[in-house]
Amino acid sequence: MRIPDKLLSLALATFILFLSPVLTLADSPVDPLPSWNESQTKSAIIEFVSKVTRKGSPDFVEQGQRIATFDNDGTLWAEQPMYFQLFYALDQVRKMAPEHPEWKNQEPFASILNGDTSKVIASGKEGLMKIIAATHANMTTEEFASAVAQWLKTARHPKYDKPYNELVYQPMLELLDYLRANGFQTYIVSGGGVDFIRVFAEETYGIPPNQVVGSSLKARYEVRDGKPVVIKLPEINLIDDKEGKPVGIHQHIGQRPIFVAGNSDGDYQMLEWATSGSGPRFGVLVHHTDAKREWAYDRKSHIGQLHRGLDDAGKHSWHVIDMKNDWNRVFSFDKSSTTSNQATGLSQLR
Template structure:
């Protein structure tokens, strides 16, 4: 009972936090009753991206027209980091991994002299960044393995219930984009099934995706580490191993979509070069009307401004591809009335 009891306590604490957040989100989404009936996207300015979204949805949902798409085929995929929630100054899951290193350090005295753990413990982000992908993968493998899937979900739930973004001083699960919450709801109201397709860990996102985004865990596609079935104390468990299983980023995203969803999406939403292949896979095909959107971070005052010159969420090749392929690009500063749900 021990592991599952503690896991349930962690889930309850997370759900209490989520409830406190989601009520104001629901209010923010509804706004004035008369407006809610006429405008499904109240946090979007009346600019070209909003018009493009509405026009696309109307096309694919209008029966007896050439562009009509039956509901089972209305699949929309969303990146997570930088598309649905904040990814600067670092990915939220990386912040989680860094906190895990600090929490576990007393049991690993050798980390004081071993990179990249030494850099984390000393707050040396320059050295950590210099360790590159290899160093970051080592951090993730070490801090995300050596436990059962249930134990890992409890660790994630506990961390999200207490962790705060250092810049906004708010829980990470509050730093979701209000316009994108409205977009998810709008698509689902029009017969779409919405999926998260992220480079982030699939088991890092699944414990909270439904409560925060309305996306159930079975509709989350992400990177994963290997797990194996074991009987522990007479109980069947899935044990997490320090080995990469699948990286759901860049060219891995179409592969993940094919393996987990089994249908090619008709709409895709991203914000970085890591989403390029997903947008290409969605739109560069014959048949029905297709839609692709990039979120361009241009609002340094309300959030962050970055694109081609950043380590996290670089938007370079995909931005050029958007112009060529006529994908919709959201200018956060110009196109969004609100960034985050109101407190």
């Protein structure tokens, strides 16, 4: 039986009508950075990733050379009103205090127990080293990791009343995912303790422990109670800050990153070294300008001071993220997000 032409036409039109939304959705580009407002920095990131991953591009970079390094405090998660690792150390001092009655008369422990945080910070490097020695050393690496993991489960940030590992910047999580989707290896390079960050880096950022570079104590192998262990010693091995960051990258990674992100003058040398290499390079600084959703600070801050980096960003062609204007969402729990425009797809041709 022959189907009338009008019926065939109607069936075809109906098919196309129902199929067209699917085609539109399939062909519609996906914004890889939805928590970023449309800005020069966002466009520059996408353009850089496109040119270094597109085969045939004069700036194409082989996948094994696509190394990206990120500072942690103030770049991937918040750092105010003081570094989160210091919050951990102070809490550990309070927890350990019953076993150390002598601390009531010893600084900086007495100030910690009296709640005088400003005096603790004023104790400087010498005071900090005493705190680190008491709370980070003379234990196995497993014991330390367990203590940090337990603290992260129970401790709450004083401003947001949320676990510290929820104070992570949603736009930077998207950037990490975007880079990895395009063949980049992402590393943390932090002045914070490497053993501290490794406890949560994989779950929080998708970065495995072997891709974390940080400050470290010396360590010793020994057998305790018949069990081989590594013991953390109260001696500095590496301060992975300022001039120490390029050294840490060289010793741990073995090559210069082509994409590097920081937020303070402690990251200056890392950006300077990385972006001075040959071939395409990208440097970015997170500028904390949002007093409402986070904090606004830079040149005069006691934490995450950004002075030289702001002055020299233009000279080095580093991109400066204006947190207030460039990000429509700061944290995943931030309710003040807006919908950004559609941009290029998540994965470029590798």
